[in-house]
Amino acid sequence: MTTPTPAATTQRVAAVVGFLVFVELTSGFIQGYYLPLFGSIAAHLGVSDADITWFNTVQTLAAAVCVPILSRLGDIFGHRLMLRIGIVLVLAGTLLTAFAPNLPVMLAARLLIGPLAVWLPLEIGIVHSRVQGQSGRRAVGMLVSALTIGAVLGAIIGGFVGVALPIVPALLVPSAVVLACVIIVFTVVPESTMRTLSKIDWVGFALLAVGMLAILFGLRSAQGTGFGNLTTIVTLIVAAAVVIGFILWELRVESPAINxxxxxxxxxxxxxxxxxxxxxxxxxxxxxxxxxxxxxxxxxxxxxxxxxxxxxxxxxxxxxxxxxxxxxxxxxxxxxxxxxxxxxxxxxxxxxxxxxxxxxxxxxxxxxxxxxxxxxxxxxxxxxxxxxxxxxxxxxxxxxxxxxxxxxxxxxxxxxxxxxxxxxxxxxxxxxxxxxxxxxxxxxxxxxxxxxxxxxxxxxxxxxxxxxxxxxxxxxxx
The missing domain is CATH 1.20.1250.20 (MFS general substrate transporter like domains)
Structure with a gap:
């Protein structure tokens, strides 16, 4: 069996980074694409401007829950495996977004798009298992640049497509781009090489999810009514109690969700x-x-x-x-x-x-x-x-x-x-x-x-x- 030369190994790593750059460009594209379409989506569903604000809020809440869980599971079972799961969920979410007949279904679709936020941590895990130092830093810089450029392109293209096409075909555009990412991640992106040999801390994950949801709901309430509102105060107190409980649990458990x-x-x-x-x-x-x-x-x-x-x-x-x-x-x-x-x-x-x-x-x-x-x-x-x-x-x-x-x-x-x-x-x-x-x-x-x-x-x-x-x-x- 022929041992790969350093040059060949470098070329393979560069190819992997290049494919992941496209995936992260897609991540940014999706984040920017929907912004110019909010008004059209609200009109399509027959909901108010206040209701459509939940379009982003629900995805943020979903991301707050799934990012720690999926990134930790990536350390245990493989970052590519979790990236595959995350991308398939986002593909399903974009398709459901396009065909959602009402606001509840649309919000369910946004829950499925929540794992979009974990793509970058998982990609960094894949890259970091193969290259470190200056080369690893450049790779991370390329991924972040692609994310940022993708958001700009998404907003620009979303604005033009929203004018040129009816709302359903316009909402199908992200699905086509994500489908290309599915093909890439399932065919040419390798699995990460490092694993953590630990059990899954389900109690820790549950406490973390409840704490994050309580914090974000409390802060959303504060944006509308201020920090003196009783609902805000109670929600944030509950959040603080859950977070303290989470920390105490993590300090005593053998395989914590977060060290x-x-x-x-x-x-x-x-x-x-x-x-x-x-x-x-x-x-x-x-x-x-x-x-x-x-x-x-x-x-x-x-x-x-x-x-x-x-x-x-x-x-x-x-x-x-x-x-x-x-x-x-x-x-x-x-x-x-x-x-x-x-x-x-x-x-x-x-x-x-x-x-x-x-x-x-x-x-x-x-x-x-x-x-x-x-x-x-x-x-x-x-x-x-x-x-x-x-x-x-x-x-x-x-x-x-x-x-x-x-x-x-x-x-x-x-x-x-x-x-x-x-x-x-x-x-x-x-x-x-x-x-x-x-x-x-x-x-x-x-x-x-x-x-x-x-x-x-x-x-x-x-x-x-x-x-x-x-x-x-x-x-x-x-």
Whole structure:
């Protein structure tokens, strides 16, 4: 039997990464594609704008539950196996979305699309089992860039297709793209080589799922009624109790769903905390920036009265700059270390938010912040999951990167609720709009969050090689 040469092995790994890049491009495409179609979907189903907000909420809730579970099962049974299951579920969800006759069926379809969020952690598990170091970082950067570019393409194509086709054929487009991914993952993507020999912690998974659902429901309630509402308070208290119970259970069980001691190690907890703080700005300010851009300065004293088309271009520009940052982070990390590239990312993001707070009246300044924050965010999007994978035990790459994804989403949910309360507190008398003070407060909160992340990253110990990093985690846990 002929032993593969290093060049042949490198070519096979590059081919695998290339196929996974297409899969992740599809993931981004699906996330962006439906956004311009919300109005058409609501009209097709005969539901209100308020009802259609559950279109995204249900998928977020499903992702919060399935990402930790499927990523952990990937560590146990194989990341490709779970990726296959996740892709088949998403294919079923996109088909059901196209043919859903009413809102309940549509929401059931969105539940099936929830595993879309676990594709990236599972892909990182597949890649990380075959290549580490600088090559592994570049591969992760390519996956994240593909995700970001895919979201832009999805939003653009979704807008055009929604105008050109009836709603059912338009909703079938994602199914065709996902079907191509099914063929790829079932034929040419290899299985990961690392396994964790542990039992399935069903109690831990159940507690985690209940806790995440309670947190997200409580935060959604807070967005509409504030944190003083009784339903919000009770839900968040229940969530806190469940999370505490989950942690206590994980500390005593032999094969935990999430290794709390590793997560809380000095090497990893600042990185996870940074992921949460980054998510606050990444997801929490999306609506804030849209309403600010669209505000009429002649009416409320701020904003630029931009059309939805121009706002879409700004959003696309920010995403494309982020894709560049994600693609370049590995090269920057080679010169500055992974901690250095992360500190650069949060530093740029903090500067951008400060500039918004003091220079929001100037459109050139705002454009500058789009570029600065986009590039800084791209560095974080690429470097955070790559570093989490490097610092985690090799047999726990899936759950480690899945937890990063969950914390990033949770940070966005917390910020969304807090920012809604902030903007309500600064509401202009007799209008539904906030004063500019509300927006400035949001940007300063984001700047403070990134400043805190900068300080946290100063204590991260990164030595370069994966094995050394894992030994660092093991030493911290011991």
């Amino acid at each position: 709390v001691r590793v997560v809380a190690s000095r090497a990893l907890w600042p990185v996870y905390a940074t992921s949460f703080l980054f998510g606050m700005s990444l997801f929490g300010t999306q609506t804030v920036m849209t309403t600010f851009y669209a505000a009429d300065p002649d009416t409320v004293g701020y904003g630029f009265a931009l059309s939805s088309g121009v706002i879409g271009l700004l959003t696309a520009a920010s995403a494309l700059v982020a894709a560049v940052g994600a693609a370049l982070f590995a090269g920057i990390a080679a010169k500055t270390t992974m901690r250095g590239v992360l500190m650069l990312g949060v530093g740029l993001a903090a500067i951008a938010n400060v500039l918004l707070a003091v220079g929001h009246d100037s459109f050139p300044v705002v454009i500058g912040t789009v570029v600065i924050s986009g590039f800084g965010g791209g560095l974080l999007l690429g470097a955070l999951p790559a570093l989490v994978a490097e610092l985690s035990p090799a047999s726990e790459t899936g759950i480690a990167t899945g937890l990063y994804n969950t914390l990033k989403t949770l940070g966005g949910s917390v910020a969304g609720a807090v920012f809604a309360v902030v903007l309500s507190a600064f509401a202009l008398p007799g209008t539904l709009a906030s004063s500019v003070g509300g927006y400035v407060t949001v940007w300063l909160i984001c700047a403070a969050a990134f400043a805190l992340a900068f300080l946290l990253l100063m204590i991260v110990r990164v030595r370069g090689a994966q094995t050394t990093a894992v030994h660092t985690v093991a030493a911290d846990v011991a």
